Amino acid sequence: MLDESQVEEVYRRLAKAMPGRTANAKGPKGQPDAFRSCISCMLSAQSLDRNTAKAVKALFALARTPEAMLALNDERIAAAIKPCGLYNMKTRNIRSFCTALLEEHGGIVPDTREGLLSLPGIGRKCADIVLSFTFGKDVIAVDTHVHRVANRIGLTEAKTADRTAQQLEARSPNWAMRDGHFWLIQFGKRVCVVRRPKCEVCPVSDLCEYYAANVQDAATN
Ligand code: SF4
Numbered sequence: 001m002l003d004e005s006q007v008e009e010v011y012r013r014l015a016k017a018m019p020g021r022t023a024n025a026k027g028p029k030g031q032p033d034a035f036r037s038c039i040s041c042m043l044s045a046q047s048l049d050r051n052t053a054k055a056v057k058a059l060f061a062l063a064r065t066p067e068a069m070l071a072l073n074d075e076r077i078a079a080a081i082k083p084c085g086l087y088n089m090k091t092r093n094i095r096s097f098c099t100a101l102l103e104e105h106g107g108i109v110p111d112t113r114e115g116l117l118s119l120p121g122i123g124r125k126c127a128d129i130v131l132s133f134t135f136g137k138d139v140i141a142v143d144t145h146v147h148r149v150a151n152r153i154g155l156t157e158a159k160t161a162d163r164t165a166q167q168l169e170a171r172s173p174n175w176a177m178r179d180g181h182f183w184l185i186q187f188g189k190r191v192c193v194v195r196r197p198k199c200e201v202c203p204v205s206d207l208c209e210y211y212a213a214n215v216q217d218a219a220t221n
Contacts, residue, residue, distance in 0.1 A: 002154040004171075006207050010153055011176040011183070013203045018186040020179030034109035035101075036060060037134045038119070039069075041126035042093055047084035055084035059094075066098035066107050093121035111135045124162045138177035140168045145188030146181060152192060154209035 002010065039059065044052040058080040063069040069077070077091045084090065097120050101107055109130070110116055116127035128141035140146065142165040150156045156167035172180055191198050197210075205211045 001157045001171075002207060002209070007155055007171055008173050008176075010155060010204050010207055011173060011180065014183040014187055015176070015179065017203050018183040018190075020182045022182075034111075034130060034134045035066065036064075037130045038097065038109055038116075038122060038126065039094060041129050042097065042121045043081055043084045043090055045090070046086060051083045051085070055081040058083070066101045069094060069098045070102075096120035097122070109134075111137075113139075124165050128165060132181060138174075140165070140172060140177060140180040140184070142168065142181075143185065146184045148194065149184050149188040149192045152197070152208065152210035153204060154207075 036056070040052065040056045043055050043059075047055070059069075059077065062076060062080055063072055074091050074095070077094060078087045081087050081090055081094075100119050101109065104118070105115065110118075111131070113124075113127050113131060116122050116130060117124070122130075125142060128139045129143075131137040132139045132141045142150070142161045144161070146168075147158075147161045147164045150164050150168055151158060155171060156164045158164040158167055168180070169177075176183075191202055199205050199208075199211050199215045202208065202211070205215075
């Protein structure tokens with residue numbers, strides 16, 4: 001893994017090269033409220049963005065609050081969210097989530113990681129997405145792009161996104177916490193893409209562990 005000063009240098013360069021958090025970053029994909037953000041994130045598991053969006057739209061056309069959601073029977077929920085797959089399991093999760101939200105939090109989505117993680121169906125990724133996007137907290141939420149980029153460069157050394165999130169939080173400088181997610185995700189979409197990362201135009205290639213092990217080595221052999 002990179003040392004502290006190298007991690008800082010990576011963030012400094014990414015900050016110059018990539019856009020950070022913008023004013024409209026509140027509410028992922030147009031999700032304006034915390035309840036909707038939680039449900040949306042739960043439905044996004046193993047689903048393409050466009051299918052998740054369809055499912056969220058159909059479900060919120062039927063119910064917009066935890067009380068209204070619980071008034072629906074399972075069949076109606078499942079039918080609405082069918083486009084995003086795993087709909088029976090996700091229906092159970094929605095019901096458990098709404099029940100716990102009402103019983104333990106008075107129907108108000110908590111704005112702490114601990115509170116969010118106490119809710120059924122909310123894991124680290126969803127908790128961090130809601131904290132960052134809906135509550136505007138300085139949290140580096142880890143999705144597939146952030147996970148890939150962080151581990152290729154050597155900011156982290158982790159097999160799971162949750163471990164990557166823990167290591168990023170421990171190893172990132174404070175000043176990078178606000179925009180780090182945005183720099184890393186944009187970098188992952190534009191430069192350090194899944195297949196054939198564009199190492200030849202990468203601003204951090206001299207620091208990158210993947211580059212040293214795979215690209216530089218291959219060129220010198
Ligand atoms: S050098 Fe290549 S693998 Fe490393 S961060 Fe840049 S694009 Fe990604």
